[in-house]
Amino acid sequence: MNKQNRIEIPLCLTITDLVFEGEKTATFSFHLPANLELNPIPGQYFMLWLPGDDEIPISISQIENNEKIQFTICSKGQTSANFLRMNKGDLVGLRGPYGNGFDISDKEVAIIIAGGMGIAPLRFIISTLISRTQKKILLIHGARTHDELFFKEELNNTDIDIRYCTDDGSFGFHGFPTIILEEILQKAQQKNLSHEIYSCGPEKMLKGILDIVNQFNLEKNAQFSLADRYIRCGFGICGSCYLDGVGLSICRDGPVFRGDVLQKITDFGSFGRNANGSKYRL
Amino acid sequence: MTELKTLIGTVRIRNPIILSSGIWGSTYSTLNRAYKEGFGAVTTKSVGLNPRKGHPNPSVIYIPEIKSILNAVGLANPGYDAFSEELREINPDVKYSVSIFGSSSTEFQQIIQHMDNNLTGNTPIAYELNLSCPHAKKVGIAVGTDPNIVYTIVEACKVRTKVPIWVKLTPNITNIKSVAESAISAGADAIVAINTIKAMMIDIHIKKPVLGNISGGLSGQAIKPIGVRVIYDLYERFGSEIPLVGVGGISSWQDAIEYILAGATAIQIGSALIDYDAPQTLIHNILNGLNEYLSREGKSFSQLRGLAHE
Ligand SMILES: Cc1cc2nc3c(=O)[nH]c(=O)nc-3n(C[C@H](O)[C@H](O)[C@H](O)COP(=O)(O)O)c2cc1C
Ligand code: FES
Numbered sequence: 001m002n003k004q005n006r007i008e009i010p011l012c013l014t015i016t017d018l019v020f021e022g023e024k025t026a027t028f029s030f031h032l033p034a035n036l037e038l039n040p041i042p043g044q045y046f047m048l049w050l051p052g053d054d055e056i057p058i059s060i061s062q063i064e065n066n067e068k069i070q071f072t073i074c075s076k077g078q079t080s081a082n083f084l085r086m087n088k089g090d091l092v093g094l095r096g097p098y099g100n101g102f103d104i105s106d107k108e109v110a111i112i113i114a115g116g117m118g119i120a121p122l123r124f125i126i127s128t129l130i131s132r133t134q135k136k137i138l139l140i141h142g143a144r145t146h147d148e149l150f151f152k153e154e155l156n157n158t159d160i161d162i163r164y165c166t167d168d169g170s171f172g173f174h175g176f177p178t179i180i181l182e183e184i185l186q187k188a189q190q191k192n193l194s195h196e197i198y199s200c201g202p203e204k205m206l207k208g209i210l211d212i213v214n215q216f217n218l219e220k221n222a223q224f225s226l227a228d229r230y231i232r233c234g235f236g237i238c239g240s241c242y243l244d245g246v247g248l249s250i251c252r253d254g255p256v257f258r259g260d261v262l263q264k265i266t267d268f269g270s271f272g273r274n275a276n277g278s279k280y281r282l
Numbered sequence: 283m284t285e286l287k288t289l290i291g292t293v294r295i296r297n298p299i300i301l302s303s304g305i306w307g308s309t310y311s312t313l314n315r316a317y318k319e320g321f322g323a324v325t326t327k328s329v330g331l332n333p334r335k336g337h338p339n340p341s342v343i344y345i346p347e348i349k350s351i352l353n354a355v356g357l358a359n360p361g362y363d364a365f366s367e368e369l370r371e372i373n374p375d376v377k378y379s380v381s382i383f384g385s386s387s388t389e390f391q392q393i394i395q396h397m398d399n400n401l402t403g404n405t406p407i408a409y410e411l412n413l414s415c416p417h418a419k420k421v422g423i424a425v426g427t428d429p430n431i432v433y434t435i436v437e438a439c440k441v442r443t444k445v446p447i448w449v450k451l452t453p454n455i456t457n458i459k460s461v462a463e464s465a466i467s468a469g470a471d472a473i474v475a476i477n478t479i480k481a482m483m484i485d486i487h488i489k490k491p492v493l494g495n496i497s498g499g500l501s502g503q504a505i506k507p508i509g510v511r512v513i514y515d516l517y518e519r520f521g522s523e524i525p526l527v528g529v530g531g532i533s534s535w536q537d538a539i540e541y542i543l544a545g546a547t548a549i550q551i552g553s554a555l556i557d558y559d560a561p562q563t564l565i566h567n568i569l570n571g572l573n574e575y576l577s578r579e580g581k582s583f584s585q586l587r588g589l590a591h592e
Contacts, residue, residue, distance in 0.1 A: 008344040012487040047340070051488050055339035091488055093340075233342035235556055238355060239308035239327055247315030252559070275335035277308045277327070278360035 005038050010049045010093030016068075018088050021150040024075040025117070026084055030094065032067050039066060041101030042125035043200075043225050043256040046071065047234050049093030050086070054079040057231040057251070059121035059200075060097065069094075072120040072150065098234040099255050102223050104128060107196035111184065113140045113177050113209060115201020119150050121225055122200050130158060137161070138184065142177035142201070146170040177201075178208040185216045200225035203282055207269030210259050219259030226255045226268075230275055240277065243267040286569060286583055288322060288548050290525045291446055291471045293407045295377050295548070297322035298572075298583070299538070299565055302529050302550035303381035303410060303450070304328060304355065310371035313378055320565035323377040325550065326369065328412040330383045330421065331393065333361040337417070338494030343483065344556060349533070350505065351553045352481055354417040354498030357383055362393040366400040379408040379448065385420045387438035394443050409445055411435065413461075414452035414477035416499045422477075427455045429464035436468035446471035448527065453505075453512055454480050459519050472525040473516060474550065476509045502553035506531025510544050517545020517588050533557070533564075535571025542583075543590040 017029035032038065040060050048071060049055040056079050061072040075081040086092070102125050110129050114122045119141060129137055137160040143149045144167045155162060163180050164172025173180060181197075188195060195218060199209050206224045213222040229250045232240040236252030243250060245266040248257075262268050271279050288298040301324040306312040308327040316324045336358030343352045359365060362382075372378060380397055384390040394409055413432060415422025425431045432449070439447050449465040451458055453476040462473050478499025483492045491497070509530025516526055528546030532538055533554035541549050551564070558564050576583060 008346050009483070010340060010343070010485065010492060012485055049340055049492075051485075051490055053338070054494065093485065093488075093492075095340075095343075232336075232339060232355065232358075233344075233353075235342075235344060236559075237305055237351065237553065237556055238342050238353070239304070239306045239312055240358070242306070242309050242312045244309060244311040247309070247311035273309075276333045276358050276360050278333060278364050 004097070005036060006097060007036070007038070007095045010047070010095050012091045012093050015086060015088050015090050015092060018086065021072065022147055024084065025072060025150060027061060027070050027072045028083070028092070029068055029070050030092070032069055034067060037066060038097055040097035042128050043101030043121055044097035044099050045255065046094050046096030047098065047231070048083070049095075050079055050082055051091065051093065053082050055093070056080060057234065059225070059227060060124055061120040062124050062127065072117070074117045095234070099251060100253060102198055102225070102256050104132065105196040105221070107194040107221065109136045109138065109188070109193050109195045110134050111138050111140070111181070111195055111197045113142070113181060113197065113199040113201070115142050115177060115205040116144065116148060117150070118199070118201030118225070118227065121227075122198060123151050123155070125198055126155070126158070126160065130160070139163070140165065140177040140180050142166065142205075144168060176205065176208065178205065178212055181209060182212050185212065185218070189216070195221055197222035199223070200227060203228070203269050210262055213259055219263065222259040223256050224259065224262055226250055226257065229272055232275070240273070240275070244271070286572065288583070290527065290547050293446055295322040295407070297569055298548040299568055300527065300548060300550045301325055302552035303412065305552035305555055308359075310368050314373050314376055316561060317373070317376040317378070319560055319562040321561070322548070323379060323407055325379050325410055326365070326381050327359055328357055328381040328383045328415065329359045329362050329365040329393065330357060331362060331389050333364070334358055340492055341494055341498070343492060348502070348504040350500055350502030351556070352483055352493065352498050352500055353478065354493045354495035356495060357415055357418045357421065362396055366397055369401055370403065372404055374404045376404070377407050379410050380406045381410040381412050381450070383412040383415060383418070383421045385425060387435045390435055391438050391442050394439055398443050398445065406445055408448045408471065409439065409443065410448045410450050410474060411439065412450050412477070414450050416452060416454055416478055416480045417495055417497060423452050423454055426452050427461065429460050432461050433464040433468045436465050436470050440469040448472040448474050450474040450477055452477050453508055458512055459515060462516055462520070466520065466524055470524070472527055472547070474527040474529060475512045475516065476505070476530045479505055479508060501530065503531045503533060506537060510540055513541055513546050514544040514590065517591060522588060535568045535575065538568050538572060539575055539586070542586045543588070545588040545591065547587060
C-alpha cells in the first residue's frame with residue numbers, strides 16, 4: 001500500500017461554512033493547511049472531535065484542491081446532535097483520512113446506489129468520476145422521504161443519469177433502490193457493457209444489493225461502504241470494530257469492501273458491536 | 283531453522299511472539315486470525331465483571347514522531363459472562379490467554395471460576411492478571427502497586443484454578459521488584475511487563491487535553507528502553523527461576539533480542555501492528571531475524587536468555 005499523508009494528532013480547525021441540508025443534517029466545511037497534501041480517496045473518513053464531548057467517524061463528503069474539505073453529519077447520537085449545534089467559527093479536531101476507500105475503476109458504466117445519508121461519500125465519488133470523464137454514470141438515489149434526498153439540486157446540475165426513489169413514495173419511484181438496480185442489471189445484460197457498482201447506505205440495503213449483484217455474478221465489481229458502525233482508533237489497533245467471519249476491521253480494512261470479501265463477513269447485514277464490544281442484531 | 287518453540291513455565295508455544303492484551307483481541311475472529319497469521323499465542327482484551335463502554339473518544343491517538351500510541355480506552359469490555367461466550371468460539375488449535383482485571387480478589391476469583399467452567403473445550407494457556415492499566419479507577423494500577431493487595435489477589439486466583447496465572451505489572455511505580463516479589467511468592471507462574479506508561483497530550487489551540495479521559499498510557503517505540511530496564515531488573519533479582527514476558531515497544535527482531543538478552547523468556551507485541559495491514563509480515567521478519575542471529579551466534583534460543591547479565 002502506498003503511504004498516504006495523514007493527520008494523526010487531531011488538528012483543530014475552524015468551521016468555515018455550515019449549511020443545513022435538512023432538519024437534522026448539515027454539511028461542515030474546513031480549510032486544510034495547503035502543505036498537507038492528504039489526497040483523500042472517496043470512501044475514506046476522518047475522525048471528527050468535538051472538544052469536551054466525543055469523537056466520531058465521518059466520511060468525506062467532498063474535497064476541492066486538497067484544501068476545502070466537507071463532511072455531512074446527520075444527527076443520530078448525542079455527539080452528532082451536538083455537532084449540529086455548532087456554529088461557523090467554532091473549532092473541531094480532525095484526524096485522517098483513514099480507511100480503505102473506493103477503487104476508481106475504468107468500467108464503461110458506473111452504477112452508484114445511495115440510501116439516505118449514504119449519498120454523502122458517494123457525492124465525492126461522483127465528482128471524482130465526472131472529473132475523470134467516466135463514460136456513463138447512473139445514480140440510484142433513495143431515501144425514506146423527499147426531504148431526505150440530500151444534494152438533489154447539486155446532482156441535478158451535473159449530466160449524470162439519476163433515478164430517484166423514496167420509501168414513502170413522496171418523490172420518484174415508490175420503493176427501494178434495489179428494485180431499480182435489478183431492473184437496470186437485467187436490461188444491461190443484453191448490452192454487453194462492463195459495470196462497476198458503488199454503494200453506501202443502511203446495511204440492510206447493502207445486503208439486498210449484494211444478493212442482487214450475486215445473481216448477476218457481479219460481486220467482484222461491486223463495492224460497498226459500511227457506515228454506521230462504532231469506530232474508536234481508526235487504524236486497526238484497538239479491536240473495537242472488527243467484524244466476525246475472517247476478522248477484518250471496518251476502520252482499516254474497510255469501510256469499503258468488495259462483494260466477494262463481504263460474503264465472508266458473517267456479521268455483514270446482521271450484527272453490530274457497541275463501544276463495550278457486545279454484539280447486537282442490526 | 284532453529285527451534286523457536288518456547289516454554290513459559292509449563293506452557294509450550296510454537297514461537298516466542300505473543301499478541302499483547304488490548305490490541306485486536308476483543309473478538310474471537312480477531313484472535314483466530316492473529317493466531318493464524320503466526321503469533322505463538324494471543325492475549326484477549328482485558329475483561330472485567332461488568333460491561334464497560336470505556337472512556338469517551340479520542341481514546342487512541344498515534345504519535346508518528348515517536349512511533350508511539352497514547353491510549354485511554356478505559357478497559358472497554360462486554361463483561362465476563364458475554365466474553366466467555368465469545369471465547370468459546372475460538373478455534374481449538376489457538377493458544378490464547380485471557381486477560382482479566384478486577385478491583386478485589388473475589389472479583390478475580392468470580393471471573394476465573396466462570397471462565398474455567400465455560401471454557402472446558404479449549405482451556406486458555408494462562409490467565410493474565412491486568413494489575414497495571416493506568417487509566418481506569420479502582421482497578422489495574424489501583425490494585426497493582428500495593429504488594430499486599432497483589433499478594434492477596436494472586437493467591438486467591440491460584441487456589442481457584444489449575445490454569446497458570448501470569449501477572450502483568452506496571453512500570454508506573456518506584457519499586458517494581460517488591461510487587462513482583464509479592465506476586466511470585468503468592469504463586470504467580472510468570473511476570474508480564476510492562477503495561478503502558480502514564481502520559482497525556484494537550485492541544486495548544488483549544489488549550490485542553492486531547493484524550494477524553496484527560497490522561498492515558500503510552501505504548502510503542504518510545505517506551506522500549508523502559509521495558510528493557512524493567513525486565514533487566516526483574517531478571518537480576520529473580521534469575522531464570524520465574525518466566526518473564528517482555529512487552530513494550532517491540533517492533534523488530536533486534537528489539538526482541540534486546541528483551542531476551544535482558545532476561546525475557548518470551549515477548550509480546552501490540553502497538554507495532556499499526557505499521558502492518560496484516561501482522562504476518564511483522565512476525566515473519568522477527569522470527570527470521572531471530573533465527574539468523576541465533577545461527578550467527580551459534581546458540582539456541584533458550585541460551586540467549588539473560589546473556590546481558592553475564
Ligand atoms: C489501544 C491499547 C489498548 C490496550 N489495552 C490493554 C488491556 O486491555 N489490558 C492490558 O493488560 N494492556 C493493554 N494495553 C497495553 C498493551 O498490552 C502493552 O502492554 C503496551 O501497549 C506495551 O506494548 P507495545 O509497546 O508493544 O504496545 C493496551 C495498549 C493499547 C495501545
Ligand atoms: S476502531 Fe480500533 S480497530 Fe477499528
